[in-house]
Amino acid sequence: MLPKVLLHDHLDGGLRVETIIELAKETGYDRLPASDVAELRAWFDQTEAGSLERYLEAFEHTVGVMQTAEALERVAYEACLDVAADGVVYAEFRFAPMQHLRHGLDPARVVDATLLGLQRGAEATGLHVGLILDAMRQHEDSLQVAKLALGFMDRGVVGFDLAGPEIGFPPDRHAEACRLARSSNLGLTIHAGEADGAHAIWLALQRCYAHRIGHGVHIVDGCTIEDGELATLTDLARYVRDFRVPLEVCPTSNVHTGGWTPDSHPLGMLYRAGFTVTINTDDRLMSRVTLSDEFEGAVQDHGFDVHDLGAVTRNALDAAFGSLPVRRALWRDVIAPAYGLG
Ligand SMILES: [Zn+2]
Helix, strand or coil, rough: CCCCEEEEEHHHHHHHHHHHHHHHHCCCCCCCCCHHHHHHHHHHHCCCCCHHHHHHHHHHHHHHHHCHHHHHHHHHHHHHHHHCCCCCCEEEEECCCHCCCCCCCCCCHHHHHHHHHHHHHHHHCEEEEEEEEEEEECCCCCCHHHHHHHHHHHCCEEEEECCCCCCCHHHHHHHHHHHHHHHHEEEEEEEECCCCCCCHHHHHHHHHHHHEEEEEEEEEEECEECEEEECCCCCHHHHHHHHHCEEEHHHHHHHHHHHCCCCCCHHHHHHHCCCCCCCCCECCCCCCCCCCHHHHHHHHHHCCCCHHHHHHHHHHHHCCCCCHHHHHHHHHHHHHHHHHCC
């Protein structure tokens, strides 16, 4: 199995179905659409009838069972085990701590419990792991989340992110929080150009100073395409390519919620045009996908070979927010040899 690097993966989008059922029982959550593992798995599977409403409803349930310290720790721990079993050697998980206060936890306890789970998972697997805190862009508490993140920088929080509905909630609505994160030397990634157009990517980069862009697939808006390849680029697309802005591309998730098909998705053309593409899972549960599946899709739908997969893995490692010496050692000792790269 190829060693992989995962930069964009939501903890509340990656729970095991069995765990959801057990946590619902333990925490008194009585709104699950099914209590049988097979039925609930089928309900969460968005690969057939995926709609944005259904997708958001799915998060109601996963977030609904993640309201105690024990539940948060368990979900974080199992996320490490699951991605490590898929060959991931470095992972940055993300979640929105303010969504986990319904049973009376305070935000710091939410982050603390999640970090404990990640730490236990890292120790059990050898996975290198970091945590990104999300502010929900439709809410007004982004500054509080950024401050929360700063308080845990020495415990494994490596970044700050804006997540949630893009349309109507542009990133510069949260410019103050983004600037605080950035000016405090925290990593900054912003979901942009997933549902909204390229202008959202411009706002994320030039008004909020993001290091990385979540999804970013709408960077192709306004570019011309000939024979399946990018022919002319917009000024913004040229900037993103030439300044090597890392794009956290999540192909399967985009197919389920963004109106792309597997082979019309711009992953391949962005990569071949020289963009700093990384490949990610987004929501392993809802998309029923692993990073290995995403790599397989890149091969099947976009013609990637093992060297291309090595190149996107290198991109991800270069764009990661964690310790550079750790990442260099991973490249030298684990990743480069596996892909035949030196
Ligand atoms: Zn995402």
